[in-house]
Amino acid sequence: MPIARDFFDIFDKLDLSTNPWVLIGSIIVFLEDDLGIGRGGAFDHLRSGIDIEDLHSQIEVARDTQLKSEGLVGAMTPYKAFNELLFLFAAVINDIQNGPPSQTHMKLVDSLNPEDVLITFNWDTLLDRALAERTAWRPDWGYGVSPKAMFNDGWHPPMKPKEDGKTGNLLLKLHGSTNWLTAYSVTDGHGMIVPGQDLDPSAFGVFERATGPYACFKGRYIPGYEPWAYGYYPPNLDFPGRAPPDGYTIVGLSPNFPWTKPGNASDAGLPSMPLIIPPVKSKSYEFFGGLFKTLWSKAENALTAADEIVIIGYSFPKTDIQSEKLFHRAFSRRLTIPKITIIDPNPDPVVKRMTADLGIPGSHLKIIADYFTPDFDLDAL
Template identity: 25%
Template structure:
């Protein structure tokens, strides 16, 4: 049986309407400025919506000198830069203000994603269960002869809901559960809550999660011990504080290592292999070294998007080529976006489309 690992990056979520990391704060500001149903839902149903807004505005003023009360036009830092700075500062100082700013950034991220997906859902003939993630899962997981694991760097719930909408149980990899399709979310997830008292992560049903659930962090109480739970969101930076979530994230990464080292083929979708994410690179390199298959590893990359230049493709392909072992077979498809691969993955896996570098 061929073992396949599908690695989902931000570009995969972008195909279904979610914003990229660099677009999150602008998407949040757009949702704040909306005067219709989206804004009314948050103001009416969740009083903490205003707290998130005021705390986020204060953060931008204090750290970046951006006064959003006077002007909404600004050159925003990326989500990675903003949360990464606070992760490091909080690790050294543990300031309550830092915690407040982090909560606001995470909540704004959830609001931005939900707002963008709401806009996508409003498009004619689009439903979330008809996503490209759903197409991919149907086309891969229902085909005999494959065992498929999913790895993701995304916080959104597109892959989760695609699996659940088809009645497929999910194994997130942070417990000893032995059933379901593995969906290993290396940077956390919008539906994960960590209890510092019990030391465990609880995964709420993905379809039930909305941004409203993440606005009031003090409302999340552990069912077992009553401790206040925290969100599990890890920024894609050089500095990653896995220890703050006990052994849970370590187990997720151990499962990811096992999946990668056992894989016959790794399919990377919507991920440009950025320099900063050395943890992902180390995970991939260690799995190459600890490989348990005698046949050469095949790595396929699908990261096409509108306006991508030939120079961007060349540099991206080179990043993969120089990093992977020379006996690893790289199939770089710089022109093929995630949505095209999701429609007919088997054609690319069988080698009937595309070419190999």
């Protein structure tokens, strides 16, 4: 998976980078006009090792500032650039995970106890797929929150858990997931960005698989994807769309350029976008109603109750202020000190966070300075 400073280098290696349906135009315009990068220099700038998290934060600040002062028309470039990066994040991850199930994640799932809880800040579905392949876990009930609908070659209501009680492990995705879908964002009559669905903002759909074309934006279905991954455009939702404010009407303008081939699928339904919390400094969890409040509360309870915590490859980045608060809240509720195993090729920052910030004594730490790969010896845990 790409990291903050090599995202566009990874993007360049994928067929996505030459697909005209993949939109980056507003990102380029933002760099050239809002940040003052010279004409033609935006592409070089994106590939100069910039931190994609810093760029997304800059776009977010410009969008919100211009929305307040100039309205949607004045803020159109950063508004569209912000969403283009969300789609680009999901598309790159979907291309990378489009293949056979990850053996690393399969081995991890095989080693779990039934009561183990999995907490992740990643958007990818490698762990989701491994759980579905190897256990009774289902996305219908296994995320700790209930989706409104599931996509399996069409939308349908989620299934109920099995009566035998074997539901698999709980998977809490605290920054959303590439296969979680929400309605494309719009603005209300007051310049505020809101979900485009006429449902509670916490309502979302879950994509699992598509073996044929599905309805999506302008019918731009892209074939060739394994379960848990999709092309640049996810399926449209069957949710009701938000009505315009009183005195307004909705006008759609969707030009077809001669150099862009038309889509070959339906465009029925409500346009969707990936439900992920982007790596910006001010993360808007509340945009999705109570969805993330529920997830983070369940994660806090799990960290409070756990006898042992295993931290794999998570370095507590500076932009994840909420994750630091999560551990502080959970550990302040504990009556005992947990055993903590850290798996990381560069474990020192995590060790410091555990000992200096959270007060975990060194005797309760087990440090494995290594990458978590298919060859990792799980007996070491």
